[in-house]
Amino acid sequence: MTPFDYIRPATTEASLAAATERPDTRFIAGGTNLLDLMKLGIDRPKRLVDINGLELRTISQTTEGGLRIGALVPNSDLAAHPLVRSRYPLLSRAILAGASAQLRNKATTAGNLLQRTRCYYFYDPAAPCNKREPGSGCSAIGGFNRIMAILGTSDQCIASHPSDMAVAMRALDASVESIEHSGARKSRTLEELYRLPGDTPHIDTNLEAGELITHMLLPPPATGEHRYVKVRDRASYAFALVSIATIVAVENGRIASASLAFGGIGTMPWRDREAEAALRGEPPSGTLFAHVADLVLRNAEGRGGNDFKISLLRRTLTATLEEITGGAA
Numbered sequence: 163m164t165p166f167d168y169i170r171p172a173t174t175e176a177s178l179a180a181a182t183e184r185p186d187t188r189f190i191a192g193g194t195n196l197l198d199l200m201k202l203g204i205d206r207p208k209r210l211v212d213i214n215g216l217e218l219r220t221i222s223q224t225t226e227g228g229l230r231i232g233a234l235v236p237n238s239d240l241a242a243h244p245l246v247r248s249r250y251p252l253l254s255r256a257i258l259a260g261a262s263a264q265l266r267n268k269a270t271t272a273g274n275l276l277q278r279t280r281c282y283y284f285y286d287p288a289a290p291c292n293k294r295e296p297g298s299g300c301s302a303i304g305g306f307n308r309i310m311a312i313l314g315t316s317d318q319c320i321a322s323h324p325s326d327m328a329v330a331m332r333a334l335d336a337s338v339e340s341i342e343h344s345g346a347r348k349s350r351t352l353e354e355l356y357r358l359p360g361d362t363p364h365i366d367t368n369l370e371a372g373e374l375i376t377h378m379l380l381p382p383p384a385t386g387e388h389r390y391v392k393v394r395d396r397a398s399y400a401f402a403l404v405s406i407a408t409i410v411a412v413e414n415g416r417i418a419s420a421s422l423a424f425g426g427i428g429t430m431p432w433r434d435r436e437a438e439a440a441l442r443g444e445p446p447s448g449t450l451f452a453h454v455a456d457l458v459l460r461n462a463e464g465r466g467g468n469d470f471k472i473s474l475l476r477r478t479l480t481a482t483l484e485e486i487t488g489g490a491a
């Protein structure tokens with residue numbers, strides 16, 4: 163591990179100042195991803211700013227009827243919170259589908275959103291990887307790419323986004339509150355937070371250097387049935403091959419509203435509003451669900467080893483929609 167400074171400020175202001183005093187600074191929360199990256203020499207920060215002294219561990223109700231979640235709330239506490247379990251069961255299930263109990267006890271809300279890809283080549287310093295070392299090439303294109311993305315890829319990077327929680331947050335229309343080093347506060351949807359790889363795959367998000375996430379904001383829960391389905395190689399302790407976060411309401415035999423987000427298939431937590439629009443106002447049917455799967459997959463590109471994700475997503479989505487709407491008829 164490369165030598166680094168470690169400080170643990172007591173205030174947000176001091177954390178922001180410490181993060182900008184010297185280049186190559188990282189905030190550390192649970193450390194369950196960052197420390198692995200440092201041990202492997204993939205990330206070499208010169209300074210760690212431990213934010214665990216900040217008061218960012220509360221979950222409170224907003225006046226609009228939503229929830230404001232502190233950036234340091236552990237994943238297990240968030241999943242177990244009575245208001246999350248009763249009003250946002252999708253989020254609770256997505257979190258519990260990730261990692262292990264020990265990891266979820268340490269992992270934090272913001273850290274989960276900002277965890278880096280699980281592409282094996284990214285974690286192998288001997289392999290060319292544009293995300294780790296810009297311009298070095300992509301070993302996954304033309305290599306072993308079974309777990310890689312089929313949507314949102316570029317000819318520079320095809321790595322999938324790993325977070326289960328972020329998929330649920332996208333379906334729930336969550337937004338991220340942060341403070342820049344200047345003190346300016348920002349709010350971004352998850353669509354605005356994450357970046358597609360394009361020709362800068364080493365930059366995962368639109369956060370500025372030294373910008374601190376403070377909270378996640380959930381709007382009032384959407385009406386309808388909530389589902390989180392995760393397909394993976396083992397029943398637990400494995401990242402998603404395909405995951406689907408779904409909220410669907412059926413009224414008088416027709417789909418009144420629908421929210422669809424996907425994990426494992428995209429280079430960022432994926433949402434498809436065109437597919438959602440195609441569901442609205444229609445009676446549930448197998449033909450409709452097949453059409454919706456076609457829409458979600460309209461730009462999908464397999465690279466050989468991950469071709470199976472196209473049919474896996476199709477089957478998982480149609481089965482989930484059939485179940486959630488009470489049958490395809």
Ligand SMILES: Cc1cc2nc3c(=O)[nH]c(=O)nc-3n(C[C@H](O)[C@H](O)[C@H](O)COP(=O)(O)OP(=O)(O)OC[C@H]3O[C@@H](n4cnc5c(N)ncnc54)[C@H](O)[C@@H]3O)c2cc1C
Nearest residue numbers: 191192193194195196260261269270273274276325326375
């Ligand atoms: C074996 C294993 C299995 C796993 N399985 C899954 C799984 O199935 N599904 C899943 O979703 N995840 C899984 N994970 C990932 C795990 O969920 C993440 O490691 C964890 O959520 C990261 O949170 P953390 O608080 O430990 O982040 P850290 O490691 O502390 O930080 C991660 C990144 O976020 C930045 N950061 C943290 N907090 C802030 C903040 N407030 N503002 C700005 N930047 C910040 C850090 O600088 C760092 O760059 C697994 C991890 C392991 C090791």
Ligand code: SF4
Nearest residue numbers: 281291292300319320
């Ligand atoms: S897919 Fe992305 S992370 Fe994986 S080797 Fe290629 S550039 Fe690196």
